[in-house]
Structures are given as structure tokens and as C-alpha cells.
Amino acid sequence: xxxxxxxxxxxxxxxxxxxxxxxxxxxxxxxxxxxxxxxxxxxxxxxxxxxxxxxxxxxxxxxxxxxxxxxxxxxxxxxxxxxxxxxxxxxxxxxxxxxxxxxxxxxxxxxxxxxxxxxxxxxxxxxxxxxxxxxxxxxxxxxxxxxxxxxxxxxxxxxxxxxxxxxxxxxxxxxxxxxxxxxxxxxxxxxxxxxxxxxxxxxxxxxxxxxxxxxxxxxxxxxxxxxxxxxxxxxxxxxxxxxxxxxxxxxxxxxxxxxxxxxxxxxxxxxxxxxxxxxxxxxxxxxxxx
Amino acid sequence: xxxxxxxxxxxxxxxxxxxxxxxxxxxxxxxxxxxxxxxxxxxxxxxxxxxxxxxxxxxxxxxxxxxxxxxxxxxxxxxxxxxxxxxxxxxxxxxxxxxxxxxxxxxxxxxxxxxxxxxxxxxxxxxxxxxxxxxxxxxxxxxxxxxxxxxxxxxxxxxxxxxxxxxxxxxxxxxxxxxxxxxxxxxxxxxxxxxxxxxxxxxxxxxxxxxxxxxxxxxxxxxxxxxxxxxxxxxxxxxxxxxxxxxxxxxxxxxxxxxxxxxxxxxxxxxxxxxxxxxxxxxxxxxxxxxxxxxxxxxxxxxxxxxxxxxxxxxxxxxxxxxxxxxxxxxxxxxxxxxxxxxxxxxxxxxxxxxxxxxxxxxxxxxxxxxxxxxxxxxxxxxxxxxxxxxxxxxxxxxxxxxxxxxxxxxxxxxxxxxxxxxxxxxxxxxxxxxxxxx
Numbered sequence: 246x247x248x249x250x251x252x253x254x255x256x257x258x259x260x261x262x263x264x265x266x267x268x269x270x271x272x273x274x275x276x277x278x279x280x281x282x283x284x285x286x287x288x289x290x291x292x293x294x295x296x297x298x299x300x301x302x303x304x305x306x307x308x309x310x311x312x313x314x315x316x317x318x319x320x321x322x323x324x325x326x327x328x329x330x331x332x333x334x335x336x337x338x339x340x341x342x343x344x345x346x347x348x349x350x351x352x353x354x355x356x357x358x359x360x361x362x363x364x365x366x367x368x369x370x371x372x373x374x375x376x377x378x379x380x381x382x383x384x385x386x387x388x389x390x391x392x393x394x395x396x397x398x399x400x401x402x403x404x405x406x407x408x409x410x411x412x413x414x415x416x417x418x419x420x421x422x423x424x425x426x427x428x429x430x431x432x433x434x435x436x437x438x439x440x441x442x443x444x445x446x447x448x449x450x451x452x453x454x455x456x457x458x459x460x461x462x463x464x465x466x467x468x469x470x471x472x473x474x475x476x477x478x479x480x481x482x483x484x485x486x487x488x489x490x491x492x493x494x495x496x497x498x499x500x501x502x503x504x505x506x507x508x509x510x511x512x513x514x515x516x517x518x519x520x521x522x523x524x525x526x527x528x529x530x531x532x533x534x535x
Numbered sequence: 536x537x538x539x540x541x542x543x544x545x546x547x548x549x550x551x552x553x554x555x556x557x558x559x560x561x562x563x564x565x566x567x568x569x570x571x572x573x574x575x576x577x578x579x580x581x582x583x584x585x586x587x588x589x590x591x592x593x594x595x596x597x598x599x600x601x602x603x604x605x606x607x608x609x610x611x612x613x614x615x616x617x618x619x620x621x622x623x624x625x626x627x628x629x630x631x632x633x634x635x636x637x638x639x640x641x642x643x644x645x646x647x648x649x650x651x652x653x654x655x656x657x658x659x660x661x662x663x664x665x666x667x668x669x670x671x672x673x674x675x676x677x678x679x680x681x682x683x684x685x686x687x688x689x690x691x692x693x694x695x696x697x698x699x700x701x702x703x704x705x706x707x708x709x710x711x712x713x714x715x716x717x718x719x720x721x722x723x724x725x726x727x728x729x730x731x732x733x734x735x736x737x738x739x740x741x742x743x744x745x746x747x748x749x750x751x752x753x754x755x756x757x758x759x760x761x762x763x764x765x766x767x768x769x770x771x772x773x774x775x776x777x778x779x780x781x782x783x784x785x786x787x788x789x790x791x792x793x794x795x796x797x798x799x800x801x802x803x804x805x806x807x808x809x810x811x812x813x814x815x816x817x818x819x820x821x822x823x824x825x826x827x828x829x830x831x832x833x834x835x836x837x838x839x840x841x842x843x844x845x846x847x848x849x850x851x852x853x854x855x856x857x858x859x860x861x862x863x864x865x866x867x868x869x870x871x872x873x874x875x876x877x878x879x880x881x882x883x884x885x886x887x888x889x890x891x892x893x894x895x896x897x898x899x900x901x902x903x904x905x906x907x908x909x910x911x912x913x914x915x916x917x918x919x920x921x922x923x924x925x926x927x928x929x930x931x932x933x934x935x936x937x938x939x940x941x942x943x944x945x946x947x948x949x950x951x952x953x954x955x956x957x958x959x960x961x962x963x964x965x966x967x968x969x970x971x972x973x974x
Contacts, residue, residue: 286643286648371804372799373797387793389735479948495617497936
């Protein structure tokens with residue numbers, strides 16, 4: 246028994262060490278910093294109690310980050326679920342080369358956020374072929390300087406990036422549904438709508454649940470695309486938690502204050518995901534899917 | 536039991552290795568047993584400047600065998616400022632680095648992370664030998680110390696597309712606000728799809744962007760009046776409102792575009808832009824059709840009507856070298872010797888100018904014979920050298936990021952979108968800045 250324990254600890258030790266160094270220590274350190282006015286480099290710093298937290302909740306950047314995250318979620322989650330479902334459905338229906346197509350759709354997930362953002366920036370510029378074409382029809386959109394369109398553009402880039410990854414999970418979900426069930430349903434004369442709501446959705450629910458939770462988690466960690474495309478603007482319209490933390494920690498050199506914002510962001514993220522997860526579970530249970 | 540021991544040993548070894556790695560300073564500097572002092576120099580993250588500093592280090596080491604200069608590129612993850620901050624926090628800062636602007640230096644100086652250069656032996660000799668007695672005056676910080684050795688002082692100029700101006704019926708580059716507005720009217724009449732000032736950054740509150748729009752106009756309109764002195768807001772209200780009014784008036788003429796666009800000036804979508812000398816090498820390669828005094832001209836910022844159009848002040852984009860407080864006495868001395876070696880010979884500044892096209896921060900740049908041939912060969916850089924005496928460096932307040940963000944958020948950004956009038960924008964910006972300074 247002792248030998249088995251030792252082997253277990255041996256194999257677990259790299260992860261445990263990783264978790265201690267990269268999660269536990271930074272978390273405790275960040276909590277400590279959040280009560281100080283330290284900028285990490287000054288030899289002198291003072292404890293501020295809860296002042297950083299009070300200042301943070303009053304700050305327009307933090308207030309914006311709170312609401313912007315949910316706005317991103319409202320735009321990004323339906324976008325990515327719809328697109329990944331579509332991709333998964335198409336791939337599921339393919340007679341051959343499913344793996345090849347899945348890899349193809351997965352590739353954007355590996356693409357650099359910086360590069361894709363810069364490409365989109367070029368595509369949406371005032372003098373791009375796309376906008377010149379739109380102007381011929383009298384359509385003039387200031388894509389990245391209008392709050393709603395800026396938010397939608399960022400959400401769309403991230404949705405594009407994650408579609409292949411989530412389609413992979415959903416395809417696995419589709420593949421796990423036995424054809425016999427559909428055949429039996431066809432004999433019973435179910436309509437396509439009934440087939441989707443009564444068979445596909447319930448049996449796909451575990452995969453869909455995973456994708457929903459993952460995509461909601463992504464909404465709380467958006468940074469690269471916002472940093473490259475909008476810098477959090479216009480007027481905080483795309484200011485995410487990560488953007489606000491970055492600005493305070495590395496531009497304004499206020500590590501203590503940024504840590505307080507990070508702690509608030511963690512609590513909001515944890516609480517939101519917990520609530521949303523419970524709601525999704527309730528939805529599944531109410532319909533008898535779990 | 537044996538397995539448990541192995542596991543414990545493995546765990547202990549891993550933790551010990553990590554802890555030891557964490558204890559490493561990462562600083563290649565120090566004095567070795569053979570009496571050699573090694574200093575670590577972080578160069579700007581671009582190949583041109585790295586080559587320059589490596590060459591300087593090699594030459595210096597030949598003449599000073601007791602000092603080793605290790606040149607390495609400054610990391611940019613995600614910005615060079617963040618890398619420096621992390622290095623200082625992680626006790627792995629180099630002895631010295633270049634690429635430091637005055638605002639960031641003020642942040643570091645406030646945190647006692649920099650050595651006051653005026654307290655290191657050899658500083659006065661350096662100023663004298665490099666002929667920068669006048670230039671260095673504007674670099675003094677509010678605590679009367681000098682924390683940065685300016686490498687280049689680059690007075691920002693505005694470029695005009697003179698070919699398009701001519702087509703619109705404007706024969707000379709506008710020098711006053713009325714002339715700018717007149718040019719705007721003529722341009723819109725001839726080319727409704729073109730703009731005088733097409734610049735998406737005008738609608739972006741990011742702090743450093745204000746150096747290349749608001750401060751150029753403000754420095755010109757105020758005759759170089761300070762904006763912040765120490766912890767006091769001392770800006771010239773009239774000059775500030777005038778600068779914002781020009782933006783507002785251009786917006787009313789539909790002559791400002793703040794949408795994202797590519798190659799704005801080169802394509803002629805916008806005919807007025809801030810230009811630094813670094814643009815010209817890029818144009819040589821990508822836009823050879825951009826010819827000085829044919830397609831584009833360079834001018835000092837426009838001034839309010841009735842103001843002197845000669846000797847106009849402008850913002851100076853300057854960066855320099857700092858020595859970090861973590862450096863030992865020997866390293867500080869060696870760092871100063873290295874700077875003295877580089878800057879006591881004008882040929883090294885000429886080499887810098889040829890390599891980077893950035894004007895060395897010297898009083899005698901336009902009069903010293905060493906640079907004459909260079910400016911004859913590169914006439915588009917001469918206006919920059921001429922403007923050095925009237926160039927105003929950035930504010931030296933440690934909160935420059937927050938303060939300059941307020942200029943964008945409350946004044947420049949809403950004004951160029953036509954959302955507030957200049958007086959209201961200035962008033963709200965002033966209020967926000969004063970509150971920030973009180974914190």
C-alpha cells in the first residue's frame with residue numbers, strides 16, 4: 246500500500262509542484278499585494294487595507310469590465326455554439342475524411358491571436374476593399390470605433406478561433422449517439438423537429454454542457470484580441486478584466502491595485518461560472534436529460 | 536518504502552532546483568576574481584540598435600580590457616516597460632539600458648530604481664564632451680536630478696502631402712490655424728473623400744498617443760509652456776483650448792477621420808500627419824514614390840493666428856540610457872566610463888545617426904562639421920536637427936500614464952468625434968488631471 250502511495254506521489258509531484266509554483270504561490274502573493282500600494286519595484290510600500298478594493302469598484306474601467314464580460318458572453322457564446330454545432334453537423338454527415346476536416350477547422354485554434362487580430366484590423370480598415378465595396382451601397386460602418394460593432398468584431402474573431410475546437414467535442418458527442426435510436430424514431434414516425442428536440446439534444450447534452458461551460462470561461466479571459474484591436478475602447482466598450490489588470494499593472498505600475506482588480510475578477514468569474522453551471526444543470530434535469 | 540524515499544528525493548531535488556533557479560539574479564553584471572567588471576546593457580528591441588551597441592561594446596572592450604560589456608536585446612513581453620518592471624521586481628535588472636522615455640524614467644525614479652547620473656563620477660565630463668549643456672537642461676527632473684542620459688532628441692514634425700495641397704490650390708504648407716482650415720475647405724471641395732487629418736489614434740485614449748497629436752499642438756501654441764510641473768497642473772489654458780479648437784474646427788469641416796485605415800498618408804487619404812525620421816527608411820523600401828519636397832514636405836506644428844511662425848516649439852520624442860539602482864559601485868563607474876567612451880567621439884553619434892536616422896541629443900548637431908555631409912545627403916532630416924533647440928520633452932510625472940489618458944478621454948477623443956466643445960473638454964480634462972495629481 247505504502248509503495249503504491251509513493252508511486253502515486255512520484256507521478257503526481259510534477260503537477261503538484263507546477264500547481265504550487267504557478268497557482269498557489271501567485272494567488273497568495275496576489276492577495277497580499279492587493280492590500281498594499283506596492284508597484285513591485287519600490288523599496289517602500291504601505292498597507293492600504295481594503296482601499297484598493299473600494300477604489301476598484303468605483304473605477305469606471307472596472308465597472309465596464311464587469312458588464313463588458315457579460316456582453317461578450319451574450320455575443321460570443323451563441324456565436325460559437327451555433328458555428329461549432331453547424332461545423333459538427335456537417336462533419337458528422339460526411340461519409341469520409343471526417344478527421345481531416347476536423348483538423349482543418351481546428352487550425353484557427355492554434356493561430357496567433359496577434360496575427361489574426363492584425364489581419365482583421367486590415368480587413369476592416371476604412372480603405373480596405375471590403376469597406377470600399379460596402380460604401381458603394383451606402384453602407385458606412387466604423388467597425389472598431391463603434392461600441393456595439395467593436396464588441397461583435399472581437400467576439401467574432403474569438404468565435405472563429407474556438408469553433409473548430411468545440412466542433413471537435415460536439416462531433417464526438419454526435420458520433421456517440423447510436424443510429425439505432427434514430428432508426429427506431431423513424432419507424433415511430435417522428436418529425437425532424439421532434440428528432441432534434443427529443444433525441445439529438447438530450448443525447449448531445451453532455452457535450453453541449455462541456456462546450457457551454459468552456460465558452461463561458463473564455464468570455465472571462467479575453468485579452469489579446471482586445472489589446473490588439475481596440476485597446477479596451479471605444480470609451481471602455483471592450484474593456485475586459487484582463488485588459489484592465491494589464492493597464493493598471495504594467496502601464497500605470499500599480500501592481501497592488503491591479504492585484505485587487507484581479508481578485509475581484511476571480512471572484513466574479515468563479516461566482517458567475519458556478520451560477521451558470523447550476524442553471525445549465527437545472528435546465529438538463531428539468532428536461533430529464535441528466 | 537524505497538519507492539517513497541525515491542519520490543521524496545525527486546520532490547526535494549525538484550523544489551531545490553526551482554528555488555535555486557529563483558534565487559539566481561539573472562544579472563550578468565559583477566566583478567570577477569580576475570578584477571574584471573562586467574556590465575549588462577539592454578539595447579532597444581530592434582536589430583539596428585543592437586548591432587550599433589554591440590559594435591560600441593567591442594570597441595570599448597579593446598581599449599578597456601578590465602571591463603566587459605554584455606549587450607543583449609530588451610524583451611518586449613508584452614512591452615519593454617513591463618519587461619524592465621519584471622526584471623527589477625525579480626532582481627534581475629541589467630546594469631544599464633537604453634530606450635527609456637522620460638515619463639517611464641519618472642516612474643522608475645520615484646520607486647528609487649534608478650541611479651541619479653549626476654551623482655556618478657564622469658557625468659559632467661560626459662555632458663561637456665558630447666556638447667549637450669543646453670539640451671540636458673530640459674531633461675532635469677523635478678527633484679533636480681538627472682536620471683536619463685538622452686541618446687536622441689527627436690523633435691516631431693508634421694508632414695504635409697504637398698502634391699495634393701497643390702492640386703487643391705494650396706501652394707504652401709499651412710503654418711497657422713486659419714491656413715489649415717482654409718486648406719481643409721479647399722481639399723474637401725476638390726476631393727470630398729480625402730481628409731486633412733486621418734488618424735485613428737485621435738479617438739484612442741492610450742496615454743503615449745497624446746505626444747504625437749495634442750502635445751505637438753499644445754507645445755507650439757503655448758510657446759513651450761509646461762503642462763505639469765512636479766505635482767502641479769500649470770498648463771496654459773488658452774493654448775490648450777486653442778489646440779483643441781483646431782481639432783474641433785477640422786471635425787466641423789469633415790476634415791478629420793478617426794476610422795482605422797492603412798497607409799493613410801502614403802495613399803493620400805490623409806494629407807497631414809506627425810512624422811518621425813524613422814519613417815524615411817521605411818518609405819525608401821515600401822513607398823519610393825514618397826519624395827521630400829515633391830510629394831511631401833515637413834513643417835513645424837501650426838500655431839494660432841497671429842503667433843510667431845518661426846521658432847515654433849514642438850514635442851520631442853526622446854529616449855535615453857539609465858543605470859539601475861541594483862548596479863554596484865564598480866558597475867556604475869564602468870557604465871559611466873562606457874557612456875563617456877561612446878559619447879566623447881562625435882563619430883559614434885554620426886554612426887548612430889547613419890544607422891538609425893534618429894538625431895543625437897547634441898547642441899551642435901546642425902553646426903558640427905562631423906554631421907554636415909550626412910545632412911547634405913539626407914536633406915529631409917535637416918529640419919529635425921534645426922528644431923532640436925525648440926523641442927520640449929515629455930512630462931516627468933510618475934503618473935504620466937493616468938494624466939495623459941485623461942487628456943485623451945476627456946478632451947481629444949470626444950472633441951474629434953464632435954461630442955463635446957473644446958472649452959468643456961478642456962475643463963473636464965483639467966478637473967480629472969487635478970484630482971489625479973491630488974491622489
